[in-house]
Amino acid sequence: MPRIRITEYLDIELDDRHWYCNRCGHDIGPADRPYKEGCLVADRNPQDVHPVLAPHKEYNFSFDPAWVRLIEFYCPGCSTLIENEYLPPGHPLTWDIELDLDDLARRYAAGAVAETGGSA
Amino acid sequence: MGRLRDSIRLHDGLIYDRHAYGKAPGRDPELLIRSTEPPSPLELAGMESISMVDLEVFRHKMNSIVEEARDVYMSLSISEGIITGDMNATVFTPEGDPAVVATGIFFHSLLNYGPIKYVLEYYRDDPTVGLRDGDVYFFNDPTCGGVHTFDMFVFAPIFFEGELIGWAEVGGHQGECGSISPGGFSPTATTRWEEGLHVHALRIADNWELRRDILDFFLNSVRNPFVFASDLKARVATVQRIRDRVIREAERRGKEQVAGGLRKILSVTADLARQRLLQLNDGIYRNVMFNDGVGNDSGLVRVPTTVIKEGDSLTVLVQGVSPENNRGPQHSTWHLMKASMGVYLFTYFFRGLPANMGLFDPIEVLVEGPSIANCSADVAHGEGTTISAMLVQNVHVMGSKMLFGSEHRLGVSAPFARNVTLYIQAGTNSYGYRTANFSGAANAAGQGARFDLDGEHAAGFYWASFTDAGEVEESDMRLPTVTLARMIDKDFHGFGKFRGGTPLMEVSMAPQGGCQMTSRGGSDRVSHNSGLFGGYAGPPNPRFVIRGTNALEMLADSDPRLKFSQYALAKEQAIEGEYIFATSSAATEDFQAGDIFVYSISAGGGYGDVLEREPEAVLEDVRAEVLSAETARDVYHVVVDPHTDQVDQQATTAARAAERDERRERGKPFGEFIQGWLSQRPREDMLTYYGNWPEPRLESYDKPYWGQYE
Numbered sequence: 142m143p144r145i146r147i148t149e150y151l152d153i154e155l156d157d158r159h160w161y162c163n164r165c166g167h168d169i170g171p172a173d174r175p176y177k178e179g180c181l182v183a184d185r186n187p188q189d190v191h192p193v194l195a196p197h198k199e200y201n202f203s204f205d206p207a208w209v210r211l212i213e214f215y216c217p218g219c220s221t222l223i224e225n226e227y228l229p230p231g232h233p234l235t236w237d238i239e240l241d242l243d244d245l246a247r248r249y250a251a252g253a254v255a256e257t258g259g260s261a
Numbered sequence: 262m263g264r265l266r267d268s269i270r271l272h273d274g275l276i277y278d279r280h281a282y283g284k285a286p287g288r289d290p291e292l293l294i295r296s297t298e299p300p301s302p303l304e305l306a307g308m309e310s311i312s313m314v315d316l317e318v319f320r321h322k323m324n325s326i327v328e329e330a331r332d333v334y335m336s337l338s339i340s341e342g343i344i345t346g347d348m349n350a351t352v353f354t355p356e357g358d359p360a361v362v363a364t365g366i367f368f369h370s371l372l373n374y375g376p377i378k379y380v381l382e383y384y385r386d387d388p389t390v391g392l393r394d395g396d397v398y399f400f401n402d403p404t405c406g407g408v409h410t411f412d413m414f415v416f417a418p419i420f421f422e423g424e425l426i427g428w429a430e431v432g433g434h435q436g437e438c439g440s441i442s443p444g445g446f447s448p449t450a451t452t453r454w455e456e457g458l459h460v461h462a463l464r465i466a467d468n469w470e471l472r473r474d475i476l477d478f479f480l481n482s483v484r485n486p487f488v489f490a491s492d493l494k495a496r497v498a499t500v501q502r503i504r505d506r507v508i509r510e511a512e513r514r515g516k517e518q519v520a521g522g523l524r525k526i527l528s529v530t531a532d533l534a535r536q537r538l539l540q541l542n543d544g545i546y547r548n549v550m551f552n553d554g555v556g557n558d559s560g561l562v563r564v565p566t567t568v569i570k571e572g573d574s575l576t577v578l579v580q581g582v583s584p585e586n587n588r589g590p591q592h593s594t595w596h597l598m599k600a601s602m603g604v605y606l607f608t609y610f611f612r613g614l615p616a617n618m619g620l621f622d623p624i625e626v627l628v629e630g631p632s633i634a635n636c637s638a639d640v641a642h643g644e645g646t647t648i649s650a651m652l653v654q655n656v657h658v659m660g661s662k663m664l665f666g667s668e669h670r671l672g673v674s675a676p677f678a679r680n681v682t683l684y685i686q687a688g689t690n691s692y693g694y695r696t697a698n699f700s701g702a703a704n705a706a707g708q709g710a711r712f713d714l715d716g717e718h719a720a721g722f723y724w725a726s727f728t729d730a731g732e733v734e735e736s737d738m739r740l741p742t743v744t745l746a747r748m749i750d751k752d753f754h755g756f757g758k759f760r761g762g763t764p765l766m767e768v769s770m771a772p773q774g775g776c777q778m779t780s781r782g783g784s785d786r787v788s789h790n791s792g793l794f795g796g797y798a799g800p801p802n803p804r805f806v807i808r809g810t811n812a813l814e815m816l817a818d819s820d821p822r823l824k825f826s827q828y829a830l831a832k833e834q835a836i837e838g839e840y841i842f843a844t845s846s847a848a849t850e851d852f853q854a855g856d857i858f859v860y861s862i863s864a865g866g867g868y869g870d871v872l873e874r875e876p877e878a879v880l881e882d883v884r885a886e887v888l889s890a891e892t893a894r895d896v897y898h899v900v901v902d903p904h905t906d907q908v909d910q911q912a913t914t915a916a917r918a919a920e921r922d923e924r925r926e927r928g929k930p931f932g933e934f935i936q937g938w939l940s941q942r943p944r945e946d947m948l949t950y951y952g953n954w955p956e957p958r959l960e961s962y963d964k965p966y967w968g969q970y971e
Binding site for chain 2: 147148149151152170175177178179180181182183184186190191192193194197199200201202203204205207208209212213214215217219220221222223224225227228229230231232233234235236237238239240241244245248253254
């Protein structure tokens, strides 16, 4: 069961070629698709997280929620915040990591992959 | 090209691998897109004769020369940017490629080959110009290889025994360039003709003597002739020092080894870069960034980036970018987009490898044009760094995602702070001469959080690895303002398992009338300082001034209500006056005695889930006044016992478990989420300069992920 560490929170299992949460081991779905499709996704007002310092509606050292939304991606197993994006409302999400899985398998077989994963 | 690279579809009818403008007098953009030149016979002879061990000794010597030049230049200069490190010094190969680079600013060094290659191509054999020992050239034109007109450079050939063995170059942020706004940054400029001097490659000295007629022309073209003349002479003295040091090395080694050694540094570095790339996972990586202004108006624009990593090569593709808008100076050039990436690649991605143009040999750069990222010649592009920095931030995020699964994880971090806001102060200073520049606080932005550490507070200038904010007392003498406070402030960084660094916050005041200020920016409602792996971004950074204040009276009375921090001033508003929170892209305004400017260059993003931050580290930040108790409670879900002032571990565990439950409540399965999400759209007034929504170049697009064209 070779499990390769890809990011802080994501591993790829080479046998079934799926994403897995590094923290709880939850199966997040096929690794030839965006891991975001296997997450719980929330559209948040960024001001829930970023404090508003000034009373001005538009310029207050926080994000203007009419211009930017905070999209959060949670592991369905343990609710870890795996990734986020700051996007204008309705902008398509970002397929941020699209790995060449055949190359990853080759590199693993050749001993070239630096680290295997598993829960932290 | 490989399988992944070939899968990328480019839009028809657009320019990708060159500039969106053509040749003109003094300008040949084809010279700017050349990769490292093939070795000349002189260089080949030297490359063969120098061993790898001796090459390392030679490289160290050349590094010492440019680092010494940096110190000489900073010591001789009097303008704020240069003194605090917003500058560069470089030794080029005889064929005009940057081989040895000093910080300050890496990307300056990676740009300035354009005018050198122009001199080699068009002037060396021209009987009206020629090329001789002792010539010194000046340039600042963004279309010829520069950045913006107020970044000014000089370069000089290095001859030994009658042969050209290299070039010395030095330059930096001069400040004033005769543009419509004092200090060079002109947020209202819409064409290049409003941006002051444009000099492509002009010989300003013969036999190391500055030409009086040319000097007079320059001094009559800018608002700060004393500063300009002084710093120009500092540049000439510095390139002369570089030249003298390189000549001494040639006397020891011979001309072949100097010329060939410089060239071999590039080829060895390129090999090392390829080896580094082979250690990373192949794949396609994407990131996207938005700005909320164009310089003269508000509006969303987009800079997306795709990186294809395959074997020992990278392709950096900037496609689907917003079109040129003719409304402001936030337009970049192809060469600026490429060179800017050096800021990230040299310091993080290729950390440990020599910093020079050889690192770009395995990298193909494709930038869609005409667009805000690769613009036409006549569009204003004095703030092209806004756009190119968005590319750098994208590449930083993607680079960290590439490095994480490798033995080079030490380079993984959220991007360095780069929200655009900058204040340029103009007027008469305490020495009695006219000046226009920004304060050294720009050199103290917050670092992005790292994979195993918090980001450093007030770490440095985005573009220059080694900078210093300078002494307040000296700054107060050189600029027409008085600094009231510099501090690390509360709730102004990216939150995460590891938090981003907070910038140096500066509060300054106009001590008298006659002080002017221009603020330039964007990222007033958005941020360019992403977090990483769930870490939150550094916050937006609008303009904040207080006008018509009673601050002078309060200072005279030592009023205890005076608290000079952004957090306190914005929240408590204890000083009387008009509080103005506004876009940072604003034209020059006059200010009166007692008017206050609150300023910082912005904060680093966080790394990882906030719920994984050690509660004690949260408490430590509260005690250090980097974090408010409210944010500790609401964002980190850390509960502090009011009686003991210690973390209540049990209550914190419960609060964090409750937040995880909340996440399950508000999170939707992807299919359910995406339907509602894609039905939304920004207000029309936000999309004036964007292009088609959501893909600027496509009339219709309904994919859940940008970059999916099939």
